[in-house]
Amino acid sequence: MSLAQTEKYFLPQxxxxxxxxxxxxxxxxxxxxxxxxxxNHGWWVLLAGVAVLFFMLFGWFGEVIRDxxxxxxxxxxxxxxxxxxxxxxxxxxMFFGAFFGALFYTRVLSVPWLGESDTMQQLWPTxxxxxxxxxxGLTADGLKFTPMEAWGIPxxxxxxxxxxxVTVTWAHWGLKKNxxxxxxxxxxxxxALGIAFLFLQGYEYHHAYTEMGLTLGAGVYxxxxxxxxxxxxxxxLVGTTMLIVMLLRSMAGHFTADHHFAFEAxxxxxxxxxxxxxxxxxxxxxxx
Amino acid sequence: MSDAxxxxxxxxxxxxxxxxxxxxxxxxHKDIGSLYLWFSFFMLFVxxxxxxxxxxxxxxxxxxxxxPDFFNELTTMHGLLMIFTVIMPAFTGFANWQVPLxxxxxxxxxxxxxxxxxxxxxxxxxxxLGSFWLPGGAVAGGWTMYPPLFIQxxxxxxxxxxxxxxxxxxxxxxxxxxxxxILNMRAxxxxxxxxxxxxxxxxxxAYLLIATMPVLAGAVTMLLTDRNFGTHFFNAAGGGDxxxxxxxFWFFGHPEVYILILPAFGIISQIIPTFSRKPLFGYxxxxxxxxxIAILSFTVWAHHMFAVGMPVAAQLFFMFSTMLIAVPTGxxxxxxxxxxxxxxxxxxxxxxxxxxxxCLFTIGGFSGLVLALAPVDIQLQDTYYVVxxxxxxxxxxxxxxxxxxxxxxxxxxxxxxxxxALGKTHFWLSVIGMNTxxxxxxxxxxxxxxxxIPDYALQxxxxxxxxxxxxxxxxxxxxxxxxxxxxxxxxxxxxTDQVWEGAEGLEWTVPSPAPYHTFETAPVVK
Numbered sequence: 001m002s003l004a005q006t007e008k009y010f011l012p013q014x015x016x017x018x019x020x021x022x023x024x025x026x027x028x029x030x031x032x033x034x035x036x037x038x039x040n041h042g043w044w045v046l047l048a049g050v051a052v053l054f055f056m057l058f059g060w061f062g063e064v065i066r067d068x069x070x071x072x073x074x075x076x077x078x079x080x081x082x083x084x085x086x087x088x089x090x091x092x093x094m095f096f097g098a099f100f101g102a103l104f105y106t107r108v109l110s111v112p113w114l115g116e117s118d119t120m121q122q123l124w125p126t127x128x129x130x131x132x133x134x135x136x137g138l139t140a141d142g143l144k145f146t147p148m149e150a151w152g153i154p155x156x157x158x159x160x161x162x163x164x165x166v167t168v169t170w171a172h173w174g175l176k177k178n179x180x181x182x183x184x185x186x187x188x189x190x191x192a193l194g195i196a197f198l199f200l201q202g203y204e205y206h207h208a209y210t211e212m213g214l215t216l217g218a219g220v221y222x223x224x225x226x227x228x229x230x231x232x233x234x235x236x237l238v239g240t241t242m243l244i245v246m247l248l249r250s251m252a253g254h255f256t257a258d259h260h261f262a263f264e265a266x267x268x269x270x271x272x273x274x275x276x277x278x279x280x281x282x283x284x285x286x287x288x
Numbered sequence: 289m290s291d292a293x294x295x296x297x298x299x300x301x302x303x304x305x306x307x308x309x310x311x312x313x314x315x316x317h318k319d320i321g322s323l324y325l326w327f328s329f330f331m332l333f334v335x336x337x338x339x340x341x342x343x344x345x346x347x348x349x350x351x352x353x354x355x356p357d358f359f360n361e362l363t364t365m366h367g368l369l370m371i372f373t374v375i376m377p378a379f380t381g382f383a384n385w386q387v388p389l390x391x392x393x394x395x396x397x398x399x400x401x402x403x404x405x406x407x408x409x410x411x412x413x414x415x416x417l418g419s420f421w422l423p424g425g426a427v428a429g430g431w432t433m434y435p436p437l438f439i440q441x442x443x444x445x446x447x448x449x450x451x452x453x454x455x456x457x458x459x460x461x462x463x464x465x466x467x468x469x470i471l472n473m474r475a476x477x478x479x480x481x482x483x484x485x486x487x488x489x490x491x492x493x494a495y496l497l498i499a500t501m502p503v504l505a506g507a508v509t510m511l512l513t514d515r516n517f518g519t520h521f522f523n524a525a526g527g528g529d530x531x532x533x534x535x536x537f538w539f540f541g542h543p544e545v546y547i548l549i550l551p552a553f554g555i556i557s558q559i560i561p562t563f564s565r566k567p568l569f570g571y572x573x574x575x576x577x578x579x580x581i582a583i584l585s586f587t588v589w590a591h592h593m594f595a596v597g598m599p600v601a602a603q604l605f606f607m608f609s610t611m612l613i614a615v616p617t618g619x620x621x622x623x624x625x626x627x628x629x630x631x632x633x634x635x636x637x638x639x640x641x642x643x644x645x646x647c648l649f650t651i652g653g654f655s656g657l658v659l660a661l662a663p664v665d666i667q668l669q670d671t672y673y674v675v676x677x678x679x680x681x682x683x684x685x686x687x688x689x690x691x692x693x694x695x696x697x698x699x700x701x702x703x704x705x706x707x708x709a710l711g712k713t714h715f716w717l718s719v720i721g722m723n724t725x726x727x728x729x730x731x732x733x734x735x736x737x738x739x740x741i742p743d744y745a746l747q748x749x750x751x752x753x754x755x756x757x758x759x760x761x762x763x764x765x766x767x768x769x770x771x772x773x774x775x776x777x778x779x780x781x782x783x784t785d786q787v788w789e790g791a792e793g794l795e796w797t798v799p800s801p802a803p804y805h806t807f808e809t810a811p812v813v814k
Contacts, residue, residue, distance in 0.1 A: 008808065009473065011395050014305055014313035018404035025457075026411045029450040036516050037443055060400070076472065080397040083468040091460050091502045098506025098536055102521060110529035137525025216518050220527035223519035227510070 010072045017060040024053035061245075068262070069254060078261050085265045089272050092235070096276055099231065103224045103283065107131045111220070132288050134219025145213035147221065150285035153204045157197050158281050161236075164193035165274045168243070168267045178257050180250070187247040190270070194240035201233050228284055235273045242266040312407070315399035316804060317384045318701075323406050324381030325694075328374050329770070331413065335369035336763050338362045343725075343759040346752050349744050359742035360428035365416065367431030368448070371548065372455045373413050375682065378690045379551040380405075383466050383490045385701065389795035389802060390484045392475030392811045397468040405462035408454050415451040419444030430740060432537060433508065435522040435530045439515050446515065449508045456501040463494035463501075470494075475794070477813035481575065484793050485568060488575050489554030492582045496543045496550070499586075504540040507533060531596055538589035546585045549681060550578060552649075552689030553620060556642050558793075559696050560624050563639035564631025565790035570623040577616035577623075584613050594662045595669040603662040610660035614653065621650055636788075637711035641692035644719050645685060652680025655730065670740070673733025679726045684719075691718070691769070698773070699787045703801030704780030710772045717765035724758025 031046030067073065073081075114120055114136055115129025124136040132147040133139065148154065171186025173179075205226075208214035216226050246266050249255065255263055305313050314320060342362050345353050354362075384402065388395055396402045419426040424442030427433070433452075438445060470491045474483070483491075511533070513519040520526020522533050561568045568574065590598060590606040598606075624646050633639070655677040659665050668674060691714075699705050728751035733739075737748045744752065783800040794813070798806050 009394050012315050012400050014310070014315050015400045015403065016313050018400060019312045019407050021404055022407040022411045025408065025454055026414065029411075029415060029447065029454065032450065033443060033446045036446055080468050080472050083471055084398065084464045087464045087467055087498055088460075091464075091498045094499050095502035095506055098503045098510075101503075101536060101539070102506075102510065102532060105532050105535060106528060110524075110532060111527055113529075114524065114527065133527045135520055135523070135525055135527030137523075138520070138527075216513065217520070217526075219520050223510075223513070223521050223526070223528070227513065227519070 007074065010067065010074070010077050012063075012067070015060075015063070017056050017063070020052060021056045021060070024049050024056055027052060065249070065254070065262075073259075078259070081261050081265065085261075085268060089268060092272065096228075096231065099224065099228050100279070100283070103228065106220045106224065111135075132221035134221060138217075138219045143213070143218065145215075145218040145222065147288050148204070148208060148212070148214060148225065148285055150281065150288075153200050154281055154285040157200050158277065160193050160197045160200070161274050161277050164190045164197075165271055167193065168270050172263065172267060175250075175255060175260055175263060176257050183250050183255075184247065187243060187250060191240060191243050191247055194236055194243065194270075197236055198233065198240065201229070201236075225284060228280055232273065232276050232280055235276070239266070239270045239273045242269060313403070315395075315403055317388050317395045317399070317402065318802065318804065320396075320399075320402050320406050321381045321384030321386075322701075324377045324384060324409075327406070327409060327413075328378035328381060328690075329773075331369055331373040331377070332766065334417070335366050335374055336766065338366040338369070340759055340763050342366065343756040345742050346744070347756040348753075349746055349749055351743060354742070356742050357425060357428055360430075360740065361420065361426040363740050364427050364430055365420075368416060368427075369413070370682070371431065371544070372452075373409060373416075375548050375686045375690070376459065377406075377409055379490075379493070379548075379686075380462050380466075382486075382551065382555065382690075382693055382697075383462075386697065386795060387466060387469055387487055387490060388473070389700075389798065389806060390487050390793055391470065391473065391478055392794050392807045392813065393469060393473035394805065394808045394810075396465050397473055398465050401461050402465050405458045405465065408458035408461075412451045412454040412458070415447050415454070419447050422447070432534075432541070433511065434537075435511060435514065435533050438511055439522065446512065449512045449515075452508050453505055456505045459497050459501045463497040466490055467494040467498070475807070475810045475813050481572065482813065484554075485557035485571070485574055486551070486554035489550045489557070489578055492578050493547050493550045496547050496582055496585065500540040500543045500547075503536060504544075507536040507540065510536075531593070534593050534596060535590065538592045539586070541592065542589040543582070543585040545681075546581055548686050549649075550581070552645070552686045553578065555689045555693040555696070556624065556645050557620075559638050559642040559692055560627050560646075562696070562788050562790045562792070563636060563642070564628045564633050566627055566631045567792075568623065569626035569629075570619070573619055574623055577619040580616040581613060584609065584616070588613065591660055591662075591665070594665040607660055607662045611657060614657055617653055621646060621653075632790075636695070637706070637708065637715055638692045638696035640712065640715045641688050641695065644715070645688045645692065648680055648684030648688070648719075648722070652677055652682075652685055655680060668733055670738055671733035672729040672737045672739055675739050676726050676729035676733060679729070683722050683726065688718070688722075691715075694773070696788075697795075698776055699783035700795060700798075700800050700802055702777050702780075703783055703799075704776050705783050705787075706772055706776040706780060710768065710775075714765055714768045714772060717761060717768065721758050721762030721765055725755045725762060726758075728752075728754050 026049075028046060028049030031042055031044075031049050034042030035046055111129050111131060111133055113129075115127065120127065120129075120136065124140050127136040127139060134143050134145060167186050167189040171183050171190065174182025174186055214225065215222055243266055246263050249262070304310065311319065311323060314323075341353070342359065345351075345359055384396065387393070416426070422442070422444045424444060426444050427438075427441060427448045429437040429441060433448075470483070470487055510519070510521040514521050514523065520528045522528050522530045524530070557568055557574060587609045588606055590602060591610045594603055594606075635643075655673070659668060659674065659677055695706060695711055732748055732751050735748065737744055785799055786796045787800060788796075794807075794811060795802070797811070
């Protein structure tokens with residue numbers, strides 16, 4: 001009986017979670033627009049949407065975890081998860097690609113063009129079209145900022161994230177040889193490194209805003225700097241959350257040496273976030 | 289059937305939800321396919337009504353019916369809705385119904401996520417349509433959302449950005465689902481190079497969607513921060529460049545064009561062999577041509593921007609890469625014609641639409657080649673010639689293939705044959721209507737009539753009146769199609785399992801109508 005069931009591909013029962021997720025996103029979108037346009041109660045609508053979203057995430061992932069622990073996922077389902085996680089990470093690569101593309105386009109093409117034309121020379125004779133820049137108009141208006149230095153916090157953060165790639169792999173080795181203590185310790189260290197990274201990144205942003213004049217509004221340098229590092233930081237937050245869930249599941253005795261794709265998915269994601277950081281460190285912090 | 293009934297017991301003892309809850313919570317690929325198709329059909333009438341309002345205003349020069357800004361809202365929303373809530377969901381609906389049936393899978397790889405992919409679309413549509421009632425009206429800057437115009441709009445612009453995010457989320461999840469299903473759930477023996485063409489085209493389309501939708505999300509996110517959070521991505525005063533938006537947007541936008549047409553190629557490649565009673569000519573070359581089109585589509589984006597002021601070297605590169613796409617597309621058209629060559633052909637409605645597709649899509653392809661020539665395009669940029677071009681590929685291309693596919697598979701889905709006389713009437717009215725609208729637009733564009741403007745010079749009146757008459761013929765003949773579909777669901781001659789004499793493939797081995805669960809035990813393909 002049980003053999004016959006696991007031979008079949010797992011097909012879930014009808015589920016309410018997706019429609020709850022849709023309601024959450026609709027509420028969040030409306031709330032977000034209300035907040036942006038300073039309408040009354042906007043924050044409450046937005047927070048209500050976020051709350052429903054978290055309710056959905058807990059419920060839906062909880063159901064998947066229960067299905068998995070009940071042994072309903074056979075090899076073919078496992079393989080589906082592997083394909084889908086790979087394609088999901090590919091979509092994330094392309095998302096970051098849009099912002100790296102913007103960085104490339106402005107640094108290599110459009111900022112130099114701003115210095116080339118005679119019109120520009122007439123309009124803003126003192127403007128130097130060199131990276132990093134806040135652009136001719138803002139510079140002429142007196143906007144000043146200091147670009148972020150690579151060999152301070154960013155270098156420490158590089159060290160933290162690269163080490164966390166090692167610890168998560170060490171945890172995986174522990175899982176594969178049934179060493180639960182090594183798994184939990186490795187995951188715990190990875191989570192700690194992720195949180196330390198986020199803390200330092202927050203400190204860096206605070207410093208940039210309060211002491212360096214480096215804000216979202218600091219021209220195209222500020223815009224690319226904050227959107228690239230900001231979306232990366234958000235991904236670290238999501239990755240850390242995934243790893244915390246894996247830590248809690250490991251402590252609850254989930255996963256076996258040969259059936260633990262959720263853990264692997266989280267670690268794939270973590271390595272992806274790592275690689276994006278290395279690119280950021282080189283292209284955003286270092287080469288300026 | 290007994291197999292299906294048994295599996296149903298084994299899966300659980302929960303009562304299946306009924307009524308509205310069945311559709312809200314369903315995890316069945318056939319239910320979700322039907323949801324996509326009905327949603328798309330409904331939105332076709334919504335966005336089509338906007339087109340009729342546009343054509344009514346353009347029946348005569350001067351301002352008749354509406355304020356110019358409302359006209360701009362209509363053209364913008366007509367484009368956004370037709371692309372994201374009509375054509376794309378229709379193809380995803382076909383994928384949901386047909387991919388598992390054609391590869392012998394019990395369902396999609398992720399049935400719950402499949403449900404969410406669909407139910408995000410009504411949310412996005414509500415946000416887009418609702419913005420008509422907001423202060424300042426709906427978005428009016430064109431579906432391409434170019435800054436600086438798009439930066440300056442009101443509340444509805446932010447709502448549209450978030451709506452695009454949600455539609456992107458839906459497309460990415462839907463595509464991951466389809467790609468995983470195709471790669472991981474084929475019946476034993478069904479090698480990649482034995483897959484039906486429709487499955488191949490969707491595999492490649494899903495790849496294009498996963499590659500480009502996140503780029504669109506990035507582009508509109510930059511619009512959002514430029515609008516609200518003080519960034520200067522698209523503002524030269526801050527060192528940015530409005531043209532950069534066009535580059536990022538069209539890096540998404542051009543592959544998007546193939547997202548809208550590759551599944552159409554797939555449907556046509558199923559239908560023509562069936563009614564020619566011959567296997568598809570040049571199957572392998574069809575696969576390679578589809579893949580080539582997909583890869584080339586990432587290298588042509590700036591042909592949408594020839595008039596924006598690019599270096600000549602860039603113009604030449606994008607001109608030649610664009611013309612290169614004509615090669616694999618030509619391979620496809622050649623193969624379809626060669627499939628019909630010396631075939632034992634019959635002309636049921638799906639075949640009529642398929643043949644019309646081959647002829648009329650080719651016209652659209654050729655006008656695309658004309659526009660690919662940078663010096664010509666600088667003349668024709670933003671004229672009705674462009675409007676004629678992309679409606680030939682999207683109406684007589686994408687939409688006709690959807691009609692063809694519905695006629696082709698409707699008997700399998702409903703268990704009834706449609707009314708052939710009604711189908712043929714729908715076909716002829718659509719073909720005549722469609723050409724009456726869009727053929728004169730070539731002349732209007734060559735004579736210099738600009739698009740997206742509610743008024744025009746007197747000498748354009750004649751062709752505009754012809755186009756408007758055609759629009760009403762085409763629009764109202766779709767009501768006939770609605771009647772036909774409803775009639776086929778309720779009644780009609782009983783369809784056999786194979787439905788069409790020349791049909792081959794796994795979907796024709798299951799009963800008509802296809803039972804709720806199919807292929808719970810995978811068939812073996814030899």
